Amino acid sequence: MVGMVRALDRKLLRDLWRLKGQALAIGAVMAVGLAMFVAYFSTFTSLQRTQERYYERHRFADVFASVKRAPLSLATRLAAIPGVAQVDVRVVADVTLDLPGQPAPATGRLVSVPVPRAPMLNDLFLRRGRWMDVGRPDEVLASEAFALANGLGPGSTIPALINGRRRHLQVVGIALSPEYVYTVRPGEVIIDDRRFGVLWMGRQALGAAFDMEGGFNDVVLALSPGASEPAVIGHVDVVLRPYGGFGAIPRRLQMSNWSLTNELAQLRGFGMLVPLIFLVVAAFLLNVVLSRIVSVQREQIAALKALGYSRLELGWHYAKWSLVVGVGASVAGVAGGAWMGRGIIAMYNDFFRFPELLYRMPAGVALAGLAISLVASVGGAMGAVHRAVRLPPAEAMRPEPPAMFTRSLVERVGLAHVLGPAARMVVRNLERQPVRSATSVLGVACSAALLVLGLFFLDAITEMLRVQFDLVQRQDVTVTFVEPRGDAAVHELRRLPGVLDVEATRTVQVRLHVAQRSRQLLITGLVDTPRLQRVVDIGGRVMALPPAGLVLSRSLAEALGVEAGGSVTVEVLEGRRRTVRVPVTAIVDEYLGLSAYMRLEALRTLLREGRLVSGAHLLIDAREEAALYRRLEAMPAVAGVSSTHAMVENFVRQMDETMGVMIGFNVLFASIIAFGVVYNAARLSLSERGRDLASLRVLGYTRVEISTMLLGELAVVVVLAIPVGLVIGYGLAALVIGLFETEMYRFPVAVAPRTYAAAAVVTMGAALVSGLVVRRQLDHLDLVGVLKTRE
């Protein structure tokens, strides 16, 4: 008895074992594609679920508004607006914190909360410690990210300058809020947890500190189901306008939520396209490799057919062959993807702050991965099996007729004399099977392209930073005043230690409207010919601001649906609160954020105000930095000081942490694919040409000579593939960048030479290693055996 395993299945197992190297390489390629797919997909769905749950459980508000100062009695009027379910009025103020060991002062956002604790919108999650006690005005809760970045915990003290008075805030607990999942300092786009944090303080204490005992300057509202958000916002604005309302915004545009939404959109775009590309490439390679493996078994298939096995049975046999590889790859891929997904989620939690991050692997994602992998692998084998079983067995068993060789193109153009016999064989062989050669080239090219795709992101960031901080924001320090001041303040700054140059700015809170669309942001007024903060497009061209009208960043223009030559309605949210129609004179392509620029003079005309400034850009002597900061901190008129250098450093560190992991994965995986492809190409050439090569050895060719023939072919393929791969890689990078674009920022399609070089070197390295492995097998070529038996 033969036992329970059918003979055909034994053949399957033994073939798999014999080709384990190749099976492993294909399986790895497939697993890698799947792991990426599963990791990003599951991360995206997990983040989305986490966000929804958090918002729901902690009653994230629907509408947000701030106001200069409104009496508490107004809360009743706001609550009476149709569609409003709940109103919480608060005091919110940004103050300077004087944390030890920090050169530039930090900003703390104080947000009032009820003491003792009572239900509220944007309810806090208390991670550690306790709520503030009644009668202890200096007690605060600190936001988790800020506390972690600065090593704060319950019991820590934070020196703060509150409304001109120095206070020592006592941290009693660490908290999280759905309102500050993404905490970014006002006017910046980059998280800096060391220098910006949220501190929650008792309502009484904070009210007292800012003379707001009977008033409020911030309000959050929850809507009842079915309420019209624009109608409520309109009402809120009407109610708050007499008290200096800055305009209500919907949840959609609330800073933290907007950033989070953008990040999720980006994860969906970038995080799904990249793995999808990997997966498609993996499926393609699997297809190519499996079909070649099956082709090699052409005579065995014919013999089995002659013995009475049907097409269906043979088809199923090879399908199982690829299914074993596919299932193995799926299991490894899904498990690896889940592991990666957990890692990525943890990384996101350093960025965004959630009470708990729920990592869930949706069954659909795992199943989709499995299905893709199985379809790809079976599809790969089927084409070749079909070709094999289609031939009448008698014909298939006959050795293939001598292949049609012709003189190769290289020889026809008269270069024959430069080619030795080995080179001639290489060239003729490649030319004889143009489709196969092209497929090999494309396969290797794909792996090079994936390397470019994996690496280019660093180049994009570098280029963006170069444009943003070498060309646009050339100031070392940005100072913002508590209130707009006369331009004498600028001269005052010029006299401070270490200040080399000063440039005044006027920024003003506005809401821009075009038809139904609106965005709330700052218009930046710049001097006529700025030296520090300039308007520069992504091509590095410095744009002179026109004497009148607005210059909008492309993201803003697109968000509003306006073009140069059109106009926007500017609703000023400060001072005289004018609403004016202003022409859009130009659009500037920028990488960062939603921005609107005007000449200082034009902005002042629009505001109907005199020579007021709201801040200044400074160029400083680094040696006097510390002294300068001490002086700035002591100036009551100064609300905030930010250092460009610190910002860039922080950004780079953040990108290293987050992008570094992803880029690492991308490159690792692309390298695995490169190796898998090249190794398989080499192994297949060996099995297809083993007999020829053994015959040549018998005729007296040396090992080196036959290695040259086989590996020469591989080398030609790799050399042809690399430039193709680099071009494809650039194309993929452009595609991904397009999806990466959000309102918050976009990245340049910049691929640095070093990235191309790295992709080429890794691909060649993979080829070299594969070549050496195959070379070893070539050295052990069993001459008699190869000539005697046929596969």
Added chain:
Amino acid sequence: MASGVAADVVFRARGLTRTYLMGEVEVHALAGVDLDLVRSELLVLLGPSGSGKSTLLNILGGLDVPTAGEVVYRDHVLTTADDRALTRYRREHVGFVFQFYNLIPSLTARENVALVTEIAADPMTPEEALGLVGLAARLDHFPAQLSGGEQQRVAIARAIAKRPDVLLCDEPTGALDSVTGVLVLEAIDRVNRELGTTTVVITHNVVVAAMADRVITLADGRITSVRPNATRRPPRDLEW
């Protein structure tokens, strides 16, 4: 068995023609062959290489289809059968021995035979079949561990294990020395005698013809002679 009653005719071929392209050359492998085979006879096809022997055998075995002409196996018209029907025909009726053995290299002798016994209706066990060809002691060897003659005998065991109605052997001794060749021919002779299997053996070795009931010679795709043997000589008496 020079001739038989119509009921005993197993194969009936008329006007078989087969041309195919070998590279750029059109080869006329068969050019109008008429042939009847009767039950249990052992037929030897003689002829130089390129005479069309293999093509004829492949067509009889359902491995190839003629360009023109008709082949009927009992009540099956092979020439109009589709791939599915030909597969069934091979599976149920035909045992094939290939010139180059065509064993599956990843399977042992026993498993190569099992490939057939697993899909046949009334097979012997692989051990029995290998016993018939004298390989009872080499059951678990892989093709690469067997000599050429042993591989060819595994191929014969694989062909007879299903108790086929017809056994078709393409140059079964072509690659073997005479001593081994005789062992292989004895296996074929035994199957023909003991199981009554209609057998066709291709050879270009004239000596082998002596073991046949009938000898047909082909040249250039045509039958040039049909010669019945008065007596069959046992293979062990053959020498070349």
